[in-house]
Amino acid sequence: MHPTISYLKNKNLLWQANHTQSSDNGQHTGFKELDNALQGGFPEYGVIDIRSQIGIGELRLLLPSILTRQQQRQTELITLIAPPMSINSEMLAEFGFTLDQVMVVQPSLNKQVLWSAEQSLKSGCCHSVVLWHVSLSVTQVKRLQLAAEKGNSLLFIIRQPQQEHISLPVTLGIKLSPSKVGINAQITKRKGSWSNAPFNIYMGAYWPELSQSEDNNVLLFPSRAYRAG
Amino acid sequence: MQNIWLYLYFPNLQLDALLQQNPESNIHSQAYVILDEQTNQVCQLNHTAYQAGIRLGMGLGTAAMLKGDLQVIAYQEAITKNRLNDIAQNLYLVTSDICFFNENSLLLRVHNMLNLYGNLTSYWQVVQHQLLQQKVNFHYATGHSPLAAKLLAIRAWDQVTDNVDTIKQAIQNTSLQHTDLTTKAVEKLQRVGVHTIQALLKIPLADVAKRFDIEVATYIGKLTAQITHPVNFFHPKKHFDRVIELLYDIENIQILQAPLNQLLQNLEQFLKARDLLTQTLVFTLSQRDEKMIELNIHSQQGEYLAKYWAVLISLKLENITLSAPVFAIRLVVENSYIRTPDKSDLFAGKQGRLSRLQLISLLQAKLGEDAVSTPTLNNDYRPERAIQNSKRLAKSIQPFQLYALRPSFLLTPPQRLQEKISIAYGPERIETGWWDTKPITRDYFIAFNQLGQWYWVFKTPRGDWYLHGVFS
Numbered sequence: 001m002h003p004t005i006s007y008l009k010n011k012n013l014l015w016q017a018n019h020t021q022s023s024d025n026g027q028h029t030g031f032k033e034l035d036n037a038l039q040g041g042f043p044e045y046g047v048i049d050i051r052s053q054i055g056i057g058e059l060r061l062l063l064p065s066i067l068t069r070q071q072q073r074q075t076e077l078i079t080l081i082a083p084p085m086s087i088n089s090e091m092l093a094e095f096g097f098t099l100d101q102v103m104v105v106q107p108s109l110n111k112q113v114l115w116s117a118e119q120s121l122k123s124g125c126c127h128s129v130v131l132w133h134v135s136l137s138v139t140q141v142k143r144l145q146l147a148a149e150k151g152n153s154l155l156f157i158i159r160q161p162q163q164e165h166i167s168l169p170v171t172l173g174i175k176l177s178p179s180k181v182g183i184n185a186q187i188t189k190r191k192g193s194w195s196n197a198p199f200n201i202y203m204g205a206y207w208p209e210l211s212q213s214e215d216n217n218v219l220l221f222p223s224r225a226y227r228a229g
Numbered sequence: 230m231q232n233i234w235l236y237l238y239f240p241n242l243q244l245d246a247l248l249q250q251n252p253e254s255n256i257h258s259q260a261y262v263i264l265d266e267q268t269n270q271v272c273q274l275n276h277t278a279y280q281a282g283i284r285l286g287m288g289l290g291t292a293a294m295l296k297g298d299l300q301v302i303a304y305q306e307a308i309t310k311n312r313l314n315d316i317a318q319n320l321y322l323v324t325s326d327i328c329f330f331n332e333n334s335l336l337l338r339v340h341n342m343l344n345l346y347g348n349l350t351s352y353w354q355v356v357q358h359q360l361l362q363q364k365v366n367f368h369y370a371t372g373h374s375p376l377a378a379k380l381l382a383i384r385a386w387d388q389v390t391d392n393v394d395t396i397k398q399a400i401q402n403t404s405l406q407h408t409d410l411t412t413k414a415v416e417k418l419q420r421v422g423v424h425t426i427q428a429l430l431k432i433p434l435a436d437v438a439k440r441f442d443i444e445v446a447t448y449i450g451k452l453t454a455q456i457t458h459p460v461n462f463f464h465p466k467k468h469f470d471r472v473i474e475l476l477y478d479i480e481n482i483q484i485l486q487a488p489l490n491q492l493l494q495n496l497e498q499f500l501k502a503r504d505l506l507t508q509t510l511v512f513t514l515s516q517r518d519e520k521m522i523e524l525n526i527h528s529q530q531g532e533y534l535a536k537y538w539a540v541l542i543s544l545k546l547e548n549i550t551l552s553a554p555v556f557a558i559r560l561v562v563e564n565s566y567i568r569t570p571d572k573s574d575l576f577a578g579k580q581g582r583l584s585r586l587q588l589i590s591l592l593q594a595k596l597g598e599d600a601v602s603t604p605t606l607n608n609d610y611r612p613e614r615a616i617q618n619s620k621r622l623a624k625s626i627q628p629f630q631l632y633a634l635r636p637s638f639l640l641t642p643p644q645r646l647q648e649k650i651s652i653a654y655g656p657e658r659i660e661t662g663w664w665d666t667k668p669i670t671r672d673y674f675i676a677f678n679q680l681g682q683w684y685w686v687f688k689t690p691r692g693d694w695y696l697h698g699v700f701s
Contacts, residue, residue: 055682059637059701077585085638088698089604089616094631099604103589107596116592123583123591151582178681209634209654209675210683210700 015191030064033201037187038172041065045152046171047145049136049189051161054084056178057203057210061185062130062156064206067096069127069154074101076127076153079120081105082113084132114140121147121155130156141168181211232454233339233349233391236378237360238368239316240285241273242309242333245365247302247476248275260296264289265304272304309333311472315495316363317463322502323355327463328375334382336375336460353389372396374454376409380426383407400452401427414445426452469499469562478517478554482546485514485555489542492560493535505565506531510538512560519553527593530586531566537587544594606631610661611669612697613641634675636685636698646686646694650676656688675700 008014028041035041042048042065052058066078078101080087093099103126105116113133120126121144129148136157148155161175173189175198182203187196204211239245243263260281263273271287281296293299309332317327317335326338339352346352349371360367370386372378373396381388381399384407390396403426405415418441423429429437429449438446450456471492479485489512500507508531512524526541583591592601608629609615616639634654655674662668671687678684685698 053680053682055638055684055699055701056680057683057700075585077588083638085699086616086641087604088612088635088637088639089606090612090631091635091637092604093606094633094635099606102604103585104602104604105592105596106600106602108600112596116596119591120588123585123588125583125585125588180681207634207700212651212653212677212681 027065027068029061030068030206031061031182031201031203033199034061034185037185037196037199038190039193042154043171043191045148045154047141047148047155047157048172048174049141049168049170050156050158050174050176051188052158052176053161053178056176057183057207058158058176059130060203060207060210061176061183061201063095066128066130070097070101073127076125077101077103077120079103079105079116079126079129081116081120081129081131082107082133083130114144117155118143118147120151121153122150124151124153126151126153128154128156130158132158134159136168138166138169141170145169145171231340231391231393232373233343233371234373234375234378235337235339235353235356235369235371235389236330236375236382237335237337238379238382238385239313239333239335239365240368241275241366242312243302243304243474244273244275246308246312247474249364259300260298261300261302262292263304264301305474306332308472308474312365314466315471316360316365318465318499319359319363320356321463321465323359324352328460329463330375330379330460334379336378338460338462339371349389349391370399372400374452375458375460376448376452377454379409380407380452401425401430405429408448410445410448414442417441418445468565469496469560471495472557472559474557475555478556480551480554482549482551485546485551485558486539486543488558490535490539492558493538493542496538496560496562497533497535500533500562500565503565504568506533506568507562507565508532509564510542510560510562512542512558514551514555515557515559516551516553517556522549522551524549527598528587528590529593530584530590531568533568541590541594544591547595548597610659611667612639612659613643636683637701638699640697640699643687643695643697646696648678650678650684650686652676653683659687673697 005014027044029035029038050058070076070078078097080102083104083106087104089099092102105120107113107116113131117129117131120129136159144155157170161177167189170189171191173187175186175188177184177198179200182201184198184200186198241263244261248261258277260278260283261275262271262278262283264270265272269288271283271285271289271292274283274285278292278296278299283292283295283299289301313329313333313335317329320327320335320337324337324342326341328336328338330336337356339349342352343349346355368382368385368387369389370378370381371389371391372381373393377396377400380403381396384403386399388395388399405418405424405426408415408426410418418429423432430453434446434449434455437449447456451458473488473492475488479488496510508528510526512526514522514524516522524542524545526538526545528538528541532538589601604616607615612635634657652674653676655676656672657674658670658672660670670690673685673687676684676686683700684696685700686694686696688694
């Protein structure tokens with residue numbers, strides 16, 4: 001092989017068609033269906049674009065993987081930028097997060113939102129950043145990608161589903177829609193792979209109570225024993 | 230051991246402080262004088278002004294006649310004092326006994342420092358090195374009494390020696406004009422033919438006391454070290470407080486960075502020499518005809534490096550506008566603490582560019598203190614009281630019973646439920662707070678709407694439904 005090509009391959013700058021991400025490269029998301037669709041899990045670093053409505057389980061889908069990342073990198077922070085409502089610390093603590101490892105940033109101006117995200121990503125002391133934002137341009141995403149690569153951190157951008165017009169250079173794009181048990185997901189974009197058909201992610205293992213059972217008279221008992229996490 | 234005193238005389242303190250800010254060459258070719266407005270006399274001048282024939286004590290009119298493009302700046306005692314204080318602070322690092330003799334000179338007690346430095350020459354080398362760093366003009370002299378050293382320094386003798394004869398000879402040749410005696414006393418002495426110190430010292434002290442004022446006798450006594458001269462020694466301030474007067478008024482934020490950086494450099498030197506770190510800087514920008522702007526810059530992690538503070542300041546400056554030109558900047562650092570080395574693991578692998586505290590300071594500098602918080606918990610059954618967002622990244626209190634099935638987002642305050650929902654789970658009754666002003670009785674349900682969004686709703690005893698949270 002030509003030395004330049006092998007150099008580029010070693011630097012991970014060159015992608016070949018026969019190359020698909022090996023499954024052990026990703027981090028398990030905590031949901032079997034999603035792991036299967038992503039052939040392993042979320043990437044180690046990069047920008048993940050999630051288009052979802054609020055309140056259908058989009059944050060809950062991320063929590064197990066963020067928790068895993070926190071356990072792996074205990075000195076680093078989770079940054080939540082511009083959440084649409086106030087974050088309930090009780091839920092985070094109950095799920096197993098150490099609260100002083102969580103930082104909530106609420107910028108007053110819209111343009112400061114992306115600045116905060118970039119700073120947090122490239123600082124190298126945040127393993128995951130969750131950003132609620134409306135519109136993004138290609139250049140902004142590229143900047144965030146570079147910052148995430150520099151700080152080896154993962155950025156989740158949660159956006160409303162209707163703002164879809166251009167293809168952004170994100171590492172991973174997921175479209176979420178509500179489902180009776182868990183959440184419906186479709187991979188819209190993924191580096192080095194084709195998009196698949198929509199699939200259902202079963203979240204009952206973590207939140208058995210949050211499922212629309214066919215028969216509403218049956219109430220599930222809220223026991224911790226149900227939970228895997 | 231004989232007493233030796235070193236007197237340092239700084240003739241151009243205010244001017245040096247001003248010119249130091251702008252080291253460009255054209256400023257030094259320009260003639261500058263500092264004018265004492267009370268006496269209307271030139272009290273400080275630079276070399277170019279001296280060459281033009283301007284001398285100390287000249288009136289403004291005469292000075293302006295000698296040099297057309299003369300730059301005149303009003304004398305401000307505060308600046309001079311401040312600068313002198315800085316010099317004393319720096320000298321304190323190498324010599325212990327420093328005394329402010331008047332607003333433009335320092336007196337150092339040398340003889341007790343010689344045990345440390347061995348001899349006078351090596352002592353003077355160290356002191357001189359400190360003084361040269363300050364970039365000020367100075368004259369110096371040693372003497373066996375404070376007044377003798379002063380007398381020689383003022384006439385710019387510029388010699389350091391502990392030889393009694395050399396000093397005595399130098400003093401004797403000095404004219405009475407340079408002494409601290411009043412003009413009246415000098416005139417009186419001149420009328421009887423006493424023009425130099427030598428002539429004055431020839432008269433026995435008892436005769437002097439009889440024929441002239443008692444102050445002349447006291448002066449001679451102090452000069453010859455027959456009467457001890459009481460001095461108050463300087464104790465350095467614990468904190469950093471420095472003012473710089475700008476050579477030109479500054480209206481542009483970008484230009485303001487340069488003098489701010491100069492202050493930060495000074496701070497860095499100050500903190501580094503003492504091995505200290507600080508977390509808060511207070512800048513005061515004095516604006517012409519307007520209120521002063523106070524800038525508080527916080528860093529979560531203690532820092533001393535100028536370049537680190539410069540980043541935080543530039544972020545802070547983005548948020549302010551100057552309504553009037555700035556003419557002076559003051560930097561005060563009240564609290565500082567001893568630096569402890571960071572204990573980082575050499576083998577921990579990838580290490581971030583910033584520490585988490587640095588990141589928080591960075592975000593707070595740009596977005597404001599309130600924008601960055603960390604979620605904390607409060608031991609209370611009421612959901613809105615259980616959560617709190619604290620500004621500091623504080624350690625949470627001891628754990629307590631947490632309840633499952635809590636939404637990820639809370640609406641503050643709860644809103645009236647507006648849409649049709651189906652209940653999936655509930656009720657969970659929370660009835661508490663009867664002991665204080667905000668008791669609640671609520672039945673909480675988990676519900677979903679037609680779009681499949683998960684809500685946390687509650688019903689009051691009166692039958693009103695509220696939306697309190699979203700299971701995101």
